[in-house]
Amino acid sequence: MQIDEAVTTRIQQLLKERGWTANELIRRSGVKQSTMAEIMSGRSKYPRINTIKNIAHGFGMTLSEFFDHKMFED
Template sequence: MGINEAITTRVRLLCKEKGWTINELIRRSNVKQSTVAEIMSGRSKYPTIITLVKLANGFGITLSEFFDDDLFLNLNDYN
């Protein structure tokens, strides 16, 4: 799994955990719908740190907590 797939999966899992739709995350994180759509579809190869911080804040967690998941261990590529 690459980093982008891990990010997308983490966002999906956190939304599921909270019982949120992607639209609820967009509302809470104040990230543009188009940006989130690009991340979730895999079209965004390199989401910015600012975007990831906003998404984490939308979930009510820190960026460190966002990345504190086994998904990010032993990534096989960075694409």
């Protein structure tokens, strides 16, 4: 799995666990709707680390916690 795919999958997983929509995450993270749409659709092949950090914070977690999942293991 490519890193961009793993990021999208991780976001989808966390949204499902919390019962949130993407709009709820957008509200909580401050990430622009267009940016989130690019990431979620897979059109953003190289999302900025600062964007992922804001998404992680929107979920109430650190960047390390976001990436602490088996899908990011090599």
